[in-house]
Amino acid sequence: MQQFPCPFCGLRDEREFHFSGEAGNIRPDTTQPVSDADWRDYLYTHENPKGVSREIWVHTTCQEYFMMERDTVTMAVIGTQQMRRDTA
Amino acid sequence: MTGCRVEQGGLIDRTRALSFSFDGMTYQGFEGDTIASALLAAGVRIFGRSFKYHRPRGLWGAWFDDPNAIVNIRLGGIDYPNCQAATTCLTEGMQVRAVNAWPDACRDVKGVLDLAHRFLPAGFYYKMFMWPDWHLFEPTIRKMAGFGILSPDVQDGFQSAILHDHCDTLVIGGGVAGLTAARAAAEAGRSVLLVDDHPAPGGSLYCNQHGNDSQLWVKAQIAAIRTAGGRILCNTTAVGVYDHQFVSVATDRGMGHAPIVRKLRPARIILATGAIDRPVTFANNDRPGVMSLGAATEFLGRYGVLAGQEIVVLSNRPETYTAIEDLRAAGAAVTRFDPTSAATAIGGRVVKAIRLDGRTYACDTILTSAGLTPLIHLWRHAGGKLEWDNGRQTFVPADGPDWMRVVGAANGTFSQEVAMTEARHAALDQPAPTRGVYHLPPSLADPTASGRQWIDLQHDVTLKDVALAHRENMVSVEHLKRYTTLGMAGDQGKTSNISGLSAMAHLKGETIPETGTTTFRPPFVPIPLEAYRGARRDRQMAPLKRLTLEPEHRALDAALGEYGGWLRPAWYGGDGERAAVERECRMAREAAAIMDASALGAIEVIGPDARTFVNFIYYNTMSNLKSGRIRYGFMLTEAGLVFDDGVLACINDNRFVISCSSSHADAVMAHLEHWRQDRFDPMRVHIHDITQNWSTVTIAGPKAKAIVAGLGVLDSLDDFPHMSLRLCTFEGAPARVARVSFTGDTSFEVSVQNISASALWNKAVAIGAPLGAGPVGAEALTVLRAEKGYILAGKDTDGETMPHDLGFAAPRLRKTAAFVGDRSLHSDTANRADRKSLVGLTVGPLEDPLPIGAHVVETSGSDGGVKSIGYITSSYHSPTLGQPVALALVSGGAEAMGKRVDIWHMGQTRFAAIASPCAFDPEGARIDA
Amino acid sequence: MTRHFSAFGVFREGLRGHKGWAPMWRSPAPKLKYDVVIVGGGGHGLATAYYLAKNHGMSRIAVVEKGWLGGGNTGRNTTVIRSNYFYPESTALYDLSVRLYEGLSRDINYNVMFSQRGMMVLSHSESEMEIAARTVNAMKLNGADAELLDARDVQKKAPILNYRDDARYPIHGAIWQGRGGTGRHDAVAWGYARAADRLGVDIIQNCEVTGFLIEGGTCKGVETTQGVIRAGRVGVATAGHSSVLAQMGGYKLPLHSYALQAFVTEAIKPVMDTVAFSPMTGSYFSQSDKGGLVIGGGLDRIPSYAQRGNTPEQENVLSGIIDMAPALAKVKLLRHWAGIVDVSPDSSPLIGPSGTDGIFVNCGWGTGGFKAIPAGGYLFAHLLANGAHHEISRPFDLNRFGTGALIDEAAGSGIAH
Structure with a gap:
């Protein structure tokens, strides 16, 4: 059982969290033309890094999304950061 | 007479006799005995049979390192397969039988297999049984294999309690080092939990005959630990260490009860798990009567059982001499020989003598040790590294996580005095003292020697098998393991690994560390599946709302x-x-x-950005929905697929209510929350699930x-x-x-x-x-809505359905604002003309409803084969219409109204006509009647 | 020296102490150049090499493996072989695999012990039975064998399962595929390796690829811990580590890597003669010839390159097993482990050009790579030999993520992967 630090609730068991994708994947502006390749990259392409990874996670019990940096080999959590613009 | 009970000593209670049976014979033991110690005391020598050749097997170990004495136990009318006789505490009335042997361990008829051993080398099955067909041979092989017999009866109440426990310092192992560490940590004010897998702590202290002194010392340590606030759990094994310092320990509650499992995340773990003997390899070293030196001293010290009368010891390790003294003091005749000399055990079924350098010595028991192997499994679980120690002839802990310390014999520190210093240092976070000097003359397996020399006693792996693996270039340790099954038995290589590695290293001309080790995996000892079950059981697996x-x-x-x-x-x-x-x-x-x-999901969307939010979430335009009005719509995934459907109600500009399928409410909620935080200002739009x-x-x-x-x-x-x-x-x-x-x-x-x-x-x-x-109820509603052609998302849609497949094409073409899934609705696939669309199917009024799951097919190609172009998703008899109604997803279906199609189900074909999904009141006159 | 495997060979060698067996494969030093270099000595890579040599007459082929042959997911899976898929593209792929498996032991002269003891996907409600009927019909129409079982049929085939009325997930029936079953995973890797070696393929173990040799935008070989190896074409079949290779090769893949756990119990006498899978819990099990129950389930939900699992999914999988067969609660677990699988958006594999000229990929098999080894190798060999797809692999090209033509079995048939 791993533990992740939710920026709002503190350390909680991994069961309470859900992986929501890699950080920095910005949705293209679909009111403008978007190429097949750009849409594919947004929807499906991943870095899937071995080692340090910046990811978006959601703490399902408080429902807040946050950024977590962790190591996909050692499973060490490097840090988490909230994404609220007003408080960040 | 061989094994026997000595008059005093040990932790057994000689006033409380327990009777039990083994292979049909009745025996007596004492409270505090294991099945193994009681049988050994009664002179039993053959405890079971090996897996492959059905060779007779005696006791090798006195605890979990014994791979041989595997038994079925019947107690209270219930059978327990594959129990280790050496770790199972004796209970009155146990009926014990050796596994995989008929009629019993002594007379097992399959023992004849051993005569054919030369035709059954490692991996023989990869090389044969291909002709005429593997399936001809497999059933027999399956019946031959397997150990215990599992009764299909479910034992009610066999239930593990899962506890979440806490401590600062977890000490694993209650021997000299563990007790010392636990006491030092507890007295330093730390919250300490000490676990020990025996009924009483003490570890190897009971493996010598300073019995009374040892018992007093152990009692004093236990008292001191408790006085300082520490806790001690006996019969408790640490089974695995997982990521983020998570440890699982299981407490055995005795035969018939599932273990209690505790999960902990201690700040520090001190591993004091001790060490076990590794076997000396010599010809016929698998004969009953060949036992580890440590086991003999443990049987004597803990259970007051002397393993044999005429004992030969093959061991060079320094502790051998005190062991010999103890055995002699207990009445045995003991002779020691150098374990590196070429030896052969003599005896048809059990040891009767040993031949060494051409001379034969009568004996009933051969005690061996090629050295002590530290039990560093949990260190490896935690990611700790190992290094080869030449003086100790084994792997010892090297670098590892800073929250785990290994002390005592587990660290290769075999001296009790040094172990105690090491333990105190570890307990107080002081640097570890350097490991003391220890010199063990190498006594390594020689794979070129003659005779059959066993390294894996349960799986019948011999040095010849290692040599064969080497000859065939199966030289990686993992290939060696998998090809020969070395270390894959119940003990998972605890006794056999080093012998196998050293033999392979010898053949490759490498050092043992160059050859490497296989991976140590949990659980440390086999434990019931029930212990992993957690709270997910019966109705709690997925509680109903x-x-x-x-x-x-x-x-x-x-x-x-x-x-x-x-x-x-x-x-x-x-x-x-x-x-x-x-x-x-x-x-x-x-x-x-x-x-x-x-049960329908109800989610409120509140705030000044609520309107733009719902417009982005829905496929349909929702930006112009007026207060007090409701609109039907779809939610899509970003891939453009229908995720859910339902209505959206506008209460006012800042407040909407989403209605969604009952089965999707949680997923919809998560979907909304994702977009709310990804794309909107969470302070300007809130969502609130009011379903419940x-x-x-x-x-x-x-x-x-x-x-x-x-x-x-x-x-x-x-x-x-x-x-x-x-x-x-x-x-x-x-x-x-x-x-x-x-x-x-x-x-x-x-x-x-x-x-x-x-x-x-x-x-x-x-x-x-x-x-x-x-x-x-829900069943009639399913029929009523099907009459109208209203879909159930997930039932009448599949993983390809887009909204325009369901007749809702307008927003895809006209909605200008961005919405979830928008771009995906314009992919090549989304534009295909042969997409499956929702249609109704009609059949004659007197026909049976079409089967749900039947496919709509068309004949393809010249061979008259049929090809699926869709399938039926809903189908019922409509009492209102007096005829069947059906919904289907059919390729190009929307453009084929009235077309007669073939319906294919389990090889049978029927006919139907494609129709509008709405079979009842197509004008919609009743909706506002 | 005895090179051919047979009962007679074992007998003859038995008489002379098995001293005459030839090595399974050579341990050659890498040559400077090959026509094709395959990265990854697992089942897929080795099968690819074998079919390149056998079907396409190529001989200058190398397989480079960073560790030991079959040490990735080939040696870590639960050995299930089946083709019970919904979409015709999937059936074509996986049924090719089952057919190749059916003849494999004799083809490569190595007993891979493909045991066609059947595979059942349980249905726990009437609505699941409807989906099951849809799937069985699809399988039959697509040319795979399938049967819809009712609860009584299931009980006959697998009496150890849970038939109590109060079961959380009662058994209503099952999708049955009689040709499905299990194989000996290591033997598949070893058998292909031995057969490929016999056809001249160089299998180079302990040789890690550290980079690709890219000249003018085209891949001309690989850089390894044993030096540079030039190649006409490079095929990458590295399962869970595909994204790591992608980064070296300058192409991108739609993959996430996850740990997938597996479990084996102590050996018991036969209690389960088939493979049973419960879609509600995601757990499944079979019994090996040795007698151990081989158990699998869903992914650990945390992206991972660590070949070890975590406790929450252990509880999920094993509680699912006990719900499915409560009598197993007493059986003792011997070992559990994990492999790293690469999961694609539609859980279907990726076979095709990588996006960097000269590099081709075979990956994204997720939790189901073992059963596809023969077909994966067969089709990847075709691709590497011709530079163009076999008809069966074409739908699995990476271009489907641009066109949207995903092959999402989970959504189509209710069968998890």
């Missing part, structure tokens, strides 16, 4: 069933399903259906208006068109009435907070009864 109105439904004789995670009424009245559904369908069409729609706070009673049918009028929720039902919403009160409490329809009839959804639900339901039913209306 319950309706506020469940008592009302039960009072109406509802058959309750699981729908989308909710326990909901399937039909009412206690009839059989068919009659009830037919009656309810007629009632709904002729009078009105009264339905509990509380509100209950909804839906009244649908020609008499619906009359019933709703009687409820007194609205003064007037005039000027209340279809697809609109009113906020009102029911008996003074807040209520909402929505005019939406899932049956095609005039329909009102009346929602109240749960506290008012029962009053609302009862009133509706009371008003409805004289009008011929009444409760209708």
Whole structure:
């Protein structure tokens, strides 16, 4: 059982969290033309890094999304950061 | 006479005799015995048979390192397969049988297999049984293999308790080092938990004959630990260390009970797990009577059992001499020889003598040790590294996590005095003292020597097998393991690994560390699957959601069933399903259906950005939805696929209510939350799942208006068109009435907070009864909506369905604002003409309904083969129409109205005609009647 | 020296102490150049090499493996072989695999012990039975064998399962595929390796690829811990580590890597003669010839390159097993482990050009790579030999993520992967 630090609730068991994708994947502006390749990259392409990874996670019990940096080999959590613009 | 009980000593209670049977013979042991110690004391020598050659097997170890004495135990009418005799505490009345042996361990008829051993080398099965066919041989091989017999009976109450426990310092192992560490940590004020897998701590202290002194010392340490606030758990094994310092320890509660499992995340773990003997390899070293030196001293020290009368010891390790003294003091004749000399055990079934350098020495027992192997499994689980120690001839802990320290014999520190210093340092976070000097003359397996020399006793792996693996270039340690099955038996290589590695290293001309080790995996000892089950059991596996109105439904004789995670009424009245559904369908069409729609998801969207939010979430344009109005729409995934459908109600500019499928409510909520935080200012739009706070009673049918009028929720039902919403009160409490329809009839959804639900339901039913209306369950509703061609998302859609496949093409072409999934609706695939679209299928009125899951097929190619172009998703007999109705997803279906198609089901073909999905009231006249 | 495997060979060698067996494969030093270099000495890579040599007459082929042959997911899976898929593209692929498996032991002269003891996907409700009927019909129409079982049929085939009325997930029936079953995973890797070696393929173990040799935008070989190896074409079949290779090769893949756990119990006498899978819990099990129960389930939900699992999914999987067969609660777990699988958006594999000229990929098999080894190798060999797809692999090209033509079995048939 791993533990992740939710920026709002503190350390909680991994069961309470859900992986929501890699950080920095910005949705293209679909009111403008978007190429097949750009849409594919947004929807499906991943870095899937071995080692340090910046990811978006959601703490399902408080429902807040946050950024977590962790190591996909050692499973060490490097840090988490909230994404609220007003408080960040 | 061989093994026997000595008159005093050990931790057994000689005043409490226990009787039990082994292979049909009755024996006596004492309280405190294991099955193994009791049988050994009774002179039993053959405890079982090996897996492959059915060779007789005696005891090798006195605890979990014994791979040989595997038994089935019957106790209290229940069978327990594959118990280790050496770790199972004796209980009165146990019926013990050796596994995999018939008629018993002594006389096992399959022992003849050993005669053919030369034709059954490692991996022989990879090389044969291919002709004529593996399936011809496999059933026999399966029957031959396997150990214990599992009874198919379920043992009620065999249930593990899972506890979450806490401590600062977890000490694993209660020997000299563990007790010392636990005491030092506890006295330093730390919260300490010490676990020890024996019934009483003490470890190897009981493996010598300073019995009384040892017992006093152990008692003193236990008392000191407890006085300082530490806790001690006996019969408790640490089975695995997982990521983020998570440890799982299992407490054995005795035969017939599942273990208690504790999960901990200690700040520090001190590993004091000790070490075990590794075997000396010599010819016939698998004969009963060959035992580890450590086991003999443990049997003597803990259980007061002397392993044999005439003992030969093959061991060079420094502790050998005190062991010999103890055995002699207990009455045995003991001779020691150098373990590196070429030896052969003599004896047909059990050891009778040993031949060394051409001379034969009579003996009944051969005690061996090629050195001590530290038990560093948990260190490896935690990611700790190992290094080869030449002086100790084994792997010892090297670098590792800073929260785990290894002390005592587990660290290669075999001196008790040094171990105690090491333990105190570890307990107080002081640097570890350097490991003391230890010199063990190498006594490594020689794979070129003659004779059959065993390294894996349970799986019958010999040095010849290692040599064969090497010859065939299976030289990686993992290949060696997998090819020969070395280390894959019940003990997972605890005794055999080093011998196997050293033999391979020898053959490759490498050092042992160059050859490497295989991976150490949990659990440390085998434990029942039940111990991993956690809280997910029976109904708690996926608890059903319950309706506020469940008592009302039960009072109406509802058959309750699981729908989308909710326990909901399937039909009412206690009839059989068919009659009830037919009656309810007629009632709904002729009078009105009264339905509990509380399971439908209800999510409020609140805030100044609520309108732009819902417009982005829905496929359909929602930006212009007026207050008090309702619109049907789809939510899509970003891949453009239909995720859910339902209605959206606008209460006012800042407040909307999303209604979604009951089975999708949680997923929809997560979906909304994702987009809210990804794309919107979370301070300007909130979402709130009110599904479980509100209950909804839906009244649908020609008499619906009359019933709703009687409820007194609205003064007037005039000027209340279809697809609109009113906020009102029911008996003074807040209520909402929505005019939406899932049956095609005039329909009102009346929602109240749960506290008012029962009053609302009862009133509706009371008003409805004289009008011929009444409760209708989920099954009839499924039919009613299918008559209208209304879909159930997930049932009438699949993982490819896009909204334009369901006849909703306009937003895809016209909606200008961005919305979830928008771009995906313009992919090559989305534009294909042969997409599957939703259609109805009609058959003759007297025919049976088409089977759900049947495929719509067309003949393809010249060979007359058929190809699927779609399938039936919903199909029922419609009591209203007096004929079957069906919905299907069919390639190009929307463009093929009236076309006759073949329906294929389990090899049978029928015909149907493609029609509009809506079979009932296609003009929609009833919806506002 | 005895090179051919047979009962007679074992007998003859038995008489002379098994001294005459030839090595399974050579341990050659890498040559400077090959026509094709395959990265990854697992089942897929080795099968690819074998079919390149056998079907396409190529001989200058190398397989480079960073560790030991079959040490990735080939040696870590639960050995299930089946083709019970919904979409015709999937059936074509996986049924090719089952057919190749059916003749494999004799083809490569190595007993891979493909045991066609059947595979059942349980249905726990009437609505699941409807989906099951849809799937069985699809399988039959697509040319795979399938049967829809009712609860009584299931009980006959697997009496150890849970038939109590109060079961959380009662058994209503099952999708049955009689040709499905299990194989000996290591033997598949070893057998292909031995057969490929006999056809001249160089299998180079302990040789890690550290980069690709890219010249003018085209891949001309690989850089390894044993030096540079030039190649006409490079095929990458590295399962869970595909994204790591992608980064070296300058192409991108739609993959996430996850740990997938597996479990084996102590050996018991036969209690389960088939493979049973419960879609509601995601757990499944079979019994090996040795007698151990081989158990699998869903992914650990945390992206991972660590070949170890975590406790929450252990509880999920094993509680699912006990719900499915409560009598197994007493059986003791011997070992559990994990492999790293690469999961694609539609859980279907990726076979095709990588996006960097000269590099081709075979990956994205997720949790189901073992059963596809023969077909994966067969089709990847075709691709590497011709530079163009076999008809069966074409739908699995990476271009489907641009066109939207995903092959999402989970959504189509209710069968998890």
